Amino acid sequence: xxxxxxxxxGFKRKIYAVLSLGWEGSDSQWRHYRRGYGLLASLAxxxxxxxxxxxxxxxxxxxxxxxxSTLFAPFFVDGAIFSGFAMVLVLMLPMRYLFDWHAYIGDxxxxxxxxxxxxxxxxxxxxxxxxxxxxxxxxxxxxxxSLFYKxxxxxxxxxxxxxxxxxxxxLVFFWKKARTHVVTLYVVSLFVLIGMxxxx
Numbered sequence: 001x002x003x004x005x006x007x008x009x010g011f012k013r014k015i016y017a018v019l020s021l022g023w024e025g026s027d028s029q030w031r032h033y034r035r036g037y038g039l040l041a042s043l044a045x046x047x048x049x050x051x052x053x054x055x056x057x058x059x060x061x062x063x064x065x066x067x068x069s070t071l072f073a074p075f076f077v078d079g080a081i082f083s084g085f086a087m088v089l090v091l092m093l094p095m096r097y098l099f100d101w102h103a104y105i106g107d108x109x110x111x112x113x114x115x116x117x118x119x120x121x122x123x124x125x126x127x128x129x130x131x132x133x134x135x136x137x138x139x140x141x142x143x144x145x146s147l148f149y150k151x152x153x154x155x156x157x158x159x160x161x162x163x164x165x166x167x168x169x170x171l172v173f174f175w176k177k178a179r180t181h182v183v184t185l186y187v188v189s190l191f192v193l194i195g196m197x198x199x200x
Contacts (some may be wrong), residue, residue: 052076065146065188075127082120086192107180121170165195
């Protein structure tokens with residue numbers, strides 16, 4: 001924000017000055033920044049993993065058919081990363097256009113985010129396949145009935161829409177042009193958020 005403040009004029013300069021929170025780029029500010037960054041990163045990473053894992057274990061201990069699974073912890077962590085990056089793109093792409101941040105958020109950044117969405121989508125697809133496979137071959141009547149009900153009854157449209165949005169639409173990111181095309185990134189990210197809303 002400070003770099004944008006230094007280059008902007010008029011009202012934009014005032015907005016960026018407020019958002020930069022007094023950052024001047026002095027040696028002491030950089031030293032404090034590096035310390036704070038390292039501390040927050042070392043606290044945030046295990047926090048994110050533990051929060052999603054503990055919540056998923058609460059669900060996995062339930063007697064609800066289809067929920068009693070050891071895959072829930074990595075499934076929830078992967079889903080959080082997947083939907084989180086999609087949400088970041090949905091919010092960031094309009095801001096990149098409106099504030100002309102192309103020099104700061106370049107194609108290499110968009111490409112990296114699209115690759116991460118693609119990888120987490122493939123992992124999520126694997127978890128969905130494991131869920132179907134274990135429900136089908138477990139021999140447990142209630143597990144099979146739950147799977148059959150989700151896939152064929154009145155909420156089947158939501159079930160299959162979830163698969164379409166979470167498993168199929170991110171596959172366009174196998175092509176580099178799609179990973180750096182802003183409209184494609186935005187549309188796929190919206191589909192991901194819709195799919196994750198139906199999934200959760």
